[in-house]
Amino acid sequence: MTTINFEALFSASPNPYVLVDLSLTIIGMNDAYLRATMRQREELIGRNMFDAFPSDPDSPSHRQLRGSFDKVIREKSADYIPLIEYAIPLPDNQGFEERFWSATHTPLFNEAGEIAFILQHTVDVTELHRLRNLAKSTVLSSGPSALIETDMFRRAQAVQQANDVLNAEQQRLRGLFQQAPGFMAALSGPDHVFTMANTAYLQLIGRENIVGKPVREALPEVVEQGFIGLLDRVYHNGQPFVGRSIRILLEQGDEDVQDERFLDFVYQPIFDPNGHVSGIFVQGHDVTEQKRTEQALRESEERFRAIADSIDQMIWATQPDGFHDYYNQRWYEYTGVPDGSTDGEAWNGMFHPDDQERAWSVWRKCLETGAPYHIEYRLRHRSGAYRWVLGRAQPVRDEEGRIKRWFGTCTDIHDFKQAQDALRESRERALRTEEETSRLASVLAERVTELDAANEEIQRFAYIVSHDLRAPLVNIMGFTSELEGAQAEIERLYRNIRQSDPGLLSPEARAAIEADLPEAIGFIRSSTAKMDKLIGAILKLSREGRRVLAPEPISMAQMFDAQRRSVAHQLLERGTELVVEPVPDLTSDRLAIEQIFGNLIDNAIKYLHPSRSGRIVVRGRDLGSSVVYEVEDNGRGIDPKDFERIFDLFRRSGVQDQPGEGIGLAHVRALVRRLGGTISVSSRPEEGSIFTVALPSHISMSSEAA
Structure with missing residues (x-):
């Protein structure tokens, strides 16, 4: 801290000086200042300037002096008050004497360049001010000396008035600044x-x-x-x-x-x-x-996009007026157009010219009435060809029934339409045999079943998307942490009471603190952890669903042999044998094939019957354009009423004594469908199950759902 020998510096000066720190506490003054203010040094040292020389805080003189000090601290430069009226107390509590002063406030800095003190130099101009007032009303107002003094005071008043205006404006601006x-x-x-x-x-x-x-x-x-x-x-x-x-x-x-x-x-x-x-x-x-309405919104959008991009169908969304502003990745993969190029009304240009007017008319009517959108049209594929597509859309409404968004899907039905045309031609020409007609009808029936199943899956995903998966879970986890913190405090208080006065604790309170509360918090924590794990599994599933398929020739015997080696430890531990009979090869996506049969074999090992040695058999047969594989086990078996539900997300069958989230078989079915195939199960409880997977011998463009 900078120190100043004030008396040594200013004791000889005839002008009054006083030194204050930044809190306006008086540090020192010279004798001239004491004479001018008619005070003793011990009366002033250590006191605040406005305590030593009190005044009404709302008076102009108080605000004028306070403003000058504040300005020096704020701007780190000297400030000058040409004229200020400031009464000083008389000795022995005899009242106050009116005085007029001219003051200069100069900042003093320490070695670090910071303001340490403020030096006030004051001049008592009371007599000169009174003389000037007297001169205005008497003959003394004439003459050069009076004119000089009058002009000097006029200038001083002008400066002071300007300062008053500036100080008032400054206070107004500081008020605005603070507010x-x-x-x-x-x-x-x-x-x-x-x-x-x-x-x-x-x-x-x-x-x-x-x-x-x-x-x-x-x-x-x-x-x-x-x-x-x-x-x-x-x-x-x-x-x-x-x-x-x-x-x-x-x-x-x-x-x-x-x-x-x-x-x-x-x-x-x-x-x-x-x-x-x-x-x-x-x-x-x-x-x-x-x-953060932005991070949360971004995370929600990312979850929606992840789920939408994992679905085999093309997904799109519009604003309430029908402006298209979202397409999932499958749309761009299918059409081959650049991202964003079909926003707005540009989507209609993707249709066959003969279908554009009809599609636009149906869509406009749906926008006017709010009715669901349902139409078939020809959509330009990335190959340049037009393929038949089924378009559907549903409005999403708010609590008052107003449409907030439209969500729609496009499903490639070109093969279905071609089959319809082929069937129609066969009937018209009567050139096909009854067997061929039956086969076409079977293909049509299978395709219709697949489309219905795919649409049902879309609805389930739409339901999941319509709810915020993670936000409630995060809130529950946060409140659970707060409950755990409160539990610790309750238990501490409980121990203190039990030690000091056990009679205050009822049996119900003991049970609540020792058993009920820990059990409830533990249940909440385990449930939220399970939910978090499920959400993570869904996101993993969505990421895998966006992968572009890469067909290649696959030796299925080698693939099953590799999978047998990967589960050898589990087989040995469970006393189970995995038998791979002759199986046909195929051309398909290797990673998808490995995931399909890896899941099926893992499930067979997981759900073995506890009372007998396990036996798993893999076999297959070649049907020409397609191949069929079977994974048979002698495990617990599946109730017939659960044959369909086991392929649904989060749905499982039988006793839930094995870890899992109910996602594996749903993932298997999604992969099989994406490869253009089907999967089914036959089983008897307590005897075993057979999962049958039918796949194209060679995966083709037409088998890739859009």
Whole structure:
């Protein structure tokens, strides 16, 4: 701290001087000041200036003097008061004497360049002021001397009036500054010393008393975050810096606790009259909450996109007026057009020219009435050919029944339409045999079944998408953590009471604290963990569903042999044999084939019968254009009523004594369908099960669902 031998410096001066610190506490004064104020040194030392010389806080003189001191602290430069009326108390409590003063306030700096004290130089101009008033009303008002004095006071009053106006405006601006909704602060000098900070700024940083401190000292945690470097750059190059959603970590009370905030702000350089940067003005807004209706929305959209992209159908969505603004990845894979090129009304240009007017007419009527959209049209495939597609859409409404969005699907039915045409031609020409007609009818029936099943799966996914999967779970986990914290406090209080006065505890309270509460919290925690695991599994499933298929020749005997080696440890541990009989090869996507049969074999091992040695047999046969594989086991078996539900997401059959989320067989069926095949099961409880997978011998474009 800088020390000053005040008496040694100013004791000989005939002019009154007083020295105060930044809190306006009187540190010292010379004899001339004591004579002018008619006070003793011990009466003033250590007292606040406004306590030693009291005045009405709302009086012009009080505000004028307070404003001058504040200006010196804020701007770090001297301030001059040409004329101020300020009464001083007379000795022995004899009242107050009216006095008029002229004062200069000069800042004194320490070795670090910080303001340490303020030196007040005062001149008592009471007599001169009275003389001037007397001159205005008597003959003394004539003559050169009176004119000079009158002119001097006129100038002094003009300066004082201007200062009064400026001070009033300054107070108004400081009020606006303090009440501004955004955070603001002013920094001075190369060390970026705080000279002002409004209420919003202090609330943001969670601390007070920063005026007069450099940023490095007031906010030490921002140094390593790069903000000092930004301030230095603005100060030296004179160019403002604008930040958008900038992340900052601020200490809140406990130094180990940091609050993450996101800010929009500007560092604006302040220039002195010579054009040099003298400081920096900081202004901005806390956008943390907005960054978070945005992060939550982004995560929700990502979940929707992940699920939508994992579905074999093309998914699209529009605004209430029908403006198309979303397509899933399958749409772009199927059509081969660039992302975003079919937004708005451009989707209609993807249809066959003969179908465009009809499709637009049906869609416009649905928009007007809110009726579900259902149409068949020819859509341009990435190969350049037009393929028949089934288009469907449903409106999503709010609580008041207003349409918020339209969600639709496109399903490739080209093979189905071709089969219909072929059947029609066969009937018209009567050239096909009854066997061929039966086969076509069977193909049609299978395709219809597949389409219905696919549409049902879309509805299930739409239901999942319509609910926020993770937000409620996160809230439950958070509140569970709070309950666990409260449980610890309750148990601590419980132990204290049990030790001090056990009679206060009823049996019901003991049971609630010792058993019921831990059991309830444990149940909530295990349930949320299971739900989180399920959501993770769905996301994994969606990622795998977006993969582009890569057909290649596959030796199925080698593939099954590799899978047998991968589960050898499980087979040995469970006393089970895996027999692979002759199987036909095929051309398909290797990873999908491995996942299909890997899941089936794993399930067979998992659900073996506990009372007998396990036996799993894999066999297959070649049907020409297709191949059929069977995975048979002698395990627990499946109830016939569960044959379909075991292929649904999250649905399982029988006793739930094995780990799993009910996703594996749903994933298997989705992969089989994507490869253009089917899967079914036959089983008898307590005897075993046979899973039958039928696949094309060679995967083709037409088998890839859109």
